[in-house]
Amino acid sequence: MIAQLTDAMQQTQALIQRVRRINAHFQHVDLGIEEQLGDIKPGQSLLVRQTQDWQPYLREQWWPVRIAPNLVVVERPGHIKYEPGEFISVLGPVGSFFRFRRSLRHVLLIAYDTPPTPLLSMIPLLIANQTSLTLVLLGEAAAYQTDHLAGQVEVIHGGADLEWEHRIMTVGLADQVFAVARPDDEIRRFGDIWRMFAELRADIRKNYLFGVFQSIQPCGAGVCQACMIRLKQGTALTCVEGPTLDLSQVQL
Numbered sequence: 001m002i003a004q005l006t007d008a009m010q011q012t013q014a015l016i017q018r019v020r021r022i023n024a025h026f027q028h029v030d031l032g033i034e035e036q037l038g039d040i041k042p043g044q045s046l047l048v049r050q051t052q053d054w055q056p057y058l059r060e061q062w063w064p065v066r067i068a069p070n071l072v073v074v075e076r077p078g079h080i081k082y083e084p085g086e087f088i089s090v091l092g093p094v095g096s097f098f099r100f101r102r103s104l105r106h107v108l109l110i111a112y113d114t115p116p117t118p119l120l121s122m123i124p125l126l127i128a129n130q131t132s133l134t135l136v137l138l139g140e141a142a143a144y145q146t147d148h149l150a151g152q153v154e155v156i157h158g159g160a161d162l163e164w165e166h167r168i169m170t171v172g173l174a175d176q177v178f179a180v181a182r183p184d185d186e187i188r189r190f191g192d193i194w195r196m197f198a199e200l201r202a203d204i205r206k207n208y209l210f211g212v213f214q215s216i217q218p219c220g221a222g223v224c225q226a227c228m229i230r231l232k233q234g235t236a237l238t239c240v241e242g243p244t245l246d247l248s249q250v251q252l
């Protein structure tokens with residue numbers, strides 16, 4: 001499996017075509033991509049080095065928020081300067097795409113103390129499939145401004161204690177849940193989310209509650225093992241089997 005995905009990944013260049021501010025903290029960067037990257041799907045990411053002089057040494061993980069033919073739109077912090085016309089070095093697509101249940105009516109997205117950026121690429125796809133969406137921003141994630149999101153996305157703000165208004169109803173409606181948590185203590189935070197769901201639901205079945213991991217990925221190709229996550233049985237490399245892992249399988 002590793003060899004197969006490594007073969008699918010390409011190192012290439014992308015052209016920064018357009019940069020636009022979406023709010024006080026973030027900007028969207030349109031990347032013109034070559035055909036090799038055209039297969040990138042929601043859930044996968046890019047490993048990017050902006051300069052040719054190996055600075056920074058580790059590539060940055062850039063998360064698409066929209067994917068179109070020959071175009072990927074990524075969301076980046078607003079304080080970094082990007083110039084239209086600049087070429088960047090790109091490795092990708094990294095990881096596996098989101099896998100949705102067949103009959104899906106409502107998806108719940110949770111961002112806990114971190115911006116929801118890694119989750120956003122699924123929104124156009126789910127809206128096109130007429131799946132309803134709720135985005136819950138918890139703790140520090142509540143500062144994320146959402147005016148640029150599609151109007152079909154219901155946005156709810158909650159506290160770092162994982163409480164929000166009508167929480168039982170929101171959880172009860174969800175057919176699938178995808179969460180991101182601040183990477184400095186990701187496993188502990190995913191554990192908090194898991195315990196919250198365990199309190200609200202008699203049973204958390206497989207293929208229901210997923211964490212989207214933002215582990216550091218030095219190689220992105222299943223070689224260095226730096227992105228390894230312990231599972232209840234065995235381990236997973238987030239750059240290959242992830243970044244989205246079923247939390248019922250993760251050792252939390």
Ligand code: FES
Pocket residue numbers: 216217218219220221222223224225226227228237238239240
């Ligand atoms: S980043 Fe090297 S194995 Fe995943």
